[in-house]
Amino acid sequence: xxxxxLIATDGAARAGIxxxxxxxxxxxxxxxxxxxxxxxxxxPDAVRATGAQVVLANTYxxxxxxxAERVASLGGLHRMMDWPAPILTDSGGxxxxxxxxxxxxxxxxxxxxxxxxxxxxxxxxxxxxxxxHLLDATITMALDECTxxxxxxxxxxxxxxxxxxxxAASRAAFRERSGYKLFGIVQGSIYPDLRxxxxxxxxxxxxxGYAIGGLAVGEGQAVMFEVLDASVPLLPADRPRYLMGVGTxxxxxxxxxxxxxxxxxxxxxxxxxxxxxxxxxxxxxLRNAIHAGDDGPLxxxxxxxxxxxxxxxYLHHLxxxxxxxxxxxxxxxxxxxxxxxxxxxxxxxxQGRLRAHVEALRAGWTRSAASSGM
Amino acid sequence: xxxxxLIATDGAARAGIxxxxxxxxxxxxxxxxxxxxxxxxxxPDAVRATGAQVVLANTYxxxxxxxAERVASLGGLHRMMDWPAPILTDSGGxxxxxxxxxxxxxxxxxxxxxxxxxxxxxxxxxxxxxxxHLLDATITMALDECTxxxxxxxxxxxxxxxxxxxxAASRAAFRERSGYKLFGIVQGSIYPDLRxxxxxxxxxxxxxGYAIGGLAVGEGQAVMFEVLDASVPLLPADRPRYLMGVGTxxxxxxxxxxxxxxxxxxxxxxxxxxxxxxxxxxxxxLRNAIHAGDDGPLxxxxxxxxxxxxxxxYLHHLxxxxxxxxxxxxxxxxxxxxxxxxxxxxxxxxQGRLRAHVEALRAGWTRSAASSGM
Numbered sequence: 001x002x003x004x005x006l007i008a009t010d011g012a013a014r015a016g017i018x019x020x021x022x023x024x025x026x027x028x029x030x031x032x033x034x035x036x037x038x039x040x041x042x043x044p045d046a047v048r049a050t051g052a053q054v055v056l057a058n059t060y061x062x063x064x065x066x067x068a069e070r071v072a073s074l075g076g077l078h079r080m081m082d083w084p085a086p087i088l089t090d091s092g093g094x095x096x097x098x099x100x101x102x103x104x105x106x107x108x109x110x111x112x113x114x115x116x117x118x119x120x121x122x123x124x125x126x127x128x129x130x131x132x133h134l135l136d137a138t139i140t141m142a143l144d145e146c147t148x149x150x151x152x153x154x155x156x157x158x159x160x161x162x163x164x165x166x167x168a169a170s171r172a173a174f175r176e177r178s179g180y181k182l183f184g185i186v187q188g189s190i191y192p193d194l195r196x197x198x199x200x201x202x203x204x205x206x207x208x209g210y211a212i213g214g215l216a217v218g219e220g221q222a223v224m225f226e227v228l229d230a231s232v233p234l235l236p237a238d239r240p241r242y243l244m245g246v247g248t249x250x251x252x253x254x255x256x257x258x259x260x261x262x263x264x265x266x267x268x269x270x271x272x273x274x275x276x277x278x279x280x281x282x283x284x285x286l287r288n289a290i291h292a293g294d295d296g297p298l299x300x301x302x303x304x305x306x307x308x309x310x311x312x313x314y315l316h317h318l319x320x321x322x323x324x325x326x327x328x329x330x331x332x333x334x335x336x337x338x339x340x341x342x343x344x345x346x347x348x349x350x351q352g353r354l355r356a357h358v359e360a361l362r363a364g365w366t367r368s369a370a371s372s373g374m
Numbered sequence: 375x376x377x378x379x380l381i382a383t384d385g386a387a388r389a390g391i392x393x394x395x396x397x398x399x400x401x402x403x404x405x406x407x408x409x410x411x412x413x414x415x416x417x418p419d420a421v422r423a424t425g426a427q428v429v430l431a432n433t434y435x436x437x438x439x440x441x442a443e444r445v446a447s448l449g450g451l452h453r454m455m456d457w458p459a460p461i462l463t464d465s466g467g468x469x470x471x472x473x474x475x476x477x478x479x480x481x482x483x484x485x486x487x488x489x490x491x492x493x494x495x496x497x498x499x500x501x502x503x504x505x506x507h508l509l510d511a512t513i514t515m516a517l518d519e520c521t522x523x524x525x526x527x528x529x530x531x532x533x534x535x536x537x538x539x540x541x542a543a544s545r546a547a548f549r550e551r552s553g554y555k556l557f558g559i560v561q562g563s564i565y566p567d568l569r570x571x572x573x574x575x576x577x578x579x580x581x582x583g584y585a586i587g588g589l590a591v592g593e594g595q596a597v598m599f600e601v602l603d604a605s606v607p608l609l610p611a612d613r614p615r616y617l618m619g620v621g622t623x624x625x626x627x628x629x630x631x632x633x634x635x636x637x638x639x640x641x642x643x644x645x646x647x648x649x650x651x652x653x654x655x656x657x658x659x660l661r662n663a664i665h666a667g668d669d670g671p672l673x674x675x676x677x678x679x680x681x682x683x684x685x686x687x688y689l690h691h692l693x694x695x696x697x698x699x700x701x702x703x704x705x706x707x708x709x710x711x712x713x714x715x716x717x718x719x720x721x722x723x724x725q726g727r728l729r730a731h732v733e734a735l736r737a738g739w740t741r742s743a744a745s746s747g748m
Contacts, residue, residue, distance in 0.1 A: 042699070066666065070667060070691075075669060293447055293448075314448055317444075318410075321410045324412075324702070
């Protein structure tokens, strides 16, 4: 039972519903990132108001601070964060690669130093499953090693085989509960054969959903789309597909068009904190002096508070004055933009007009925004 | 016409209503500070949700950035901030003393350097009135020189006489509009005779309300209360009285009991940003490890989101992880605490039981909180 129901397809693109212990998720879906059990700069009410259906939290960060047992003693993530809707937790593999200092891999797990205080920690598939259980994750991710980029085919294969070993161990250690999900993660870098072997290994184990990992690590959009073209068709139609850590609006459009259902990325929240807004006419940097005297809205097509309640020149002022409200309002706006983007894609899939919808979206963006995404 | 109506008194304490162009203000009232046209860490909806009736903004900060003419071109403070309720603007005198570098006073105004970029600026009573008009302030403050502390009686007298000259010039330059108010500011440091002379000078000019300035600058609560005891009875009963820059909950109780109607202070917002919470049982520092595992509410008697939706241990986590949501939630809580404090005082005045109410409040605080306020 995956509780995932496909409602419509348009080419490779899909619209579906994933039922979970904490409510339904309409796909395709973008999941805002709440690394340390908070979407930075947003109250949970504000996150809800953007239309977010599910948020991410990070095993790596939370095991170090405040600690998984501490989160459990505070009632779990849903209660602690006041977020009764679904929560997906990353398994920790990616952050150990990107954030921790000394780390030592072995067949059974990884020993690493905290980026906070240098203290030594160990993460195994079994402990990752236990931590995500303590956090009360709706969707648990199998522990993987996120393969470095670039990697030779031999390096990528060794890394992928370790992740597949850990995937089996994660599956065995995951505690089944109704409506709680375990997703496996396809690795194999940019090598189609390795991606195929990885996918077959995960299918043999059996998961509630399948993530595509190891992308958005520097390979570029064209290569990423090539990997998707080779990988996504291998995944079963009746399971949700999650592209981890992606991406810009243009990345999401390309991946949804290739049959991906779920996404997470820090781009909308991080960009918002630094003054960059995704709009119907492209990406704007609100710190730019050109906005100082602009008494029009940030984006006339957006219904968020930043756009409907304040002139653009005020947002500029808030960033120039380094006021918290600037990052708060732009984070809200960007998450609303991403939500509206995904809702628009879903509606277009349901109505069989995805191609025309995407063309209209892209026409609205400026050339620079459409090409760089940022 | 002051549009100020006394509804009840209890001893020297008063409950009233001030009618303005942007709505009514029930007094006694605490006004959250929004220095740069934003209450730090709060959306305007959140400020409204705390029950705030009126917020402050600062002439000094806004004339430097983004500039008064810029604010006017963006529709004025009310529209820019999405705050249709009353706004009081400080005249700039206090901030020039406390923030700017080189400054040179003369009979007609002050020339000073910006603390932002060292650029030279001049503020006169006429320009201060013009700026506050451009900002669209509901309540404009006369330009004063905030007398340094300590000051000899001669120094305090010279400073006060300059402020009275500027008060007359402010009155003459203020552009009258229905429901817009101009307040004068009593100076005179800690010297009762000077305070009396200053009050008489302001009364001869005539203002819509009277502020008591030059306090909370290091003289201590006992001296401040002595000054209030000597000054407040000189003020007309039919005009609102505003104690500038004050203070802790205990300061507010003491000043309300002495007949003050209006207050502003950065304490609740600044304390919230640094992890300190005012509660019914005193002041708590949420950064303290004692709160890490506490799954109870911050304050069981408070109805704000920080208290009703999250365990105390989560607030601790947010501050330890330096997440924006920590300051956001504690600012919200502290403003709600201050609002509930003022509502409670007002209700007690209306019911003629202020003394008993204050005794009950103080009994709830811990000794350290009641004595230091922080």
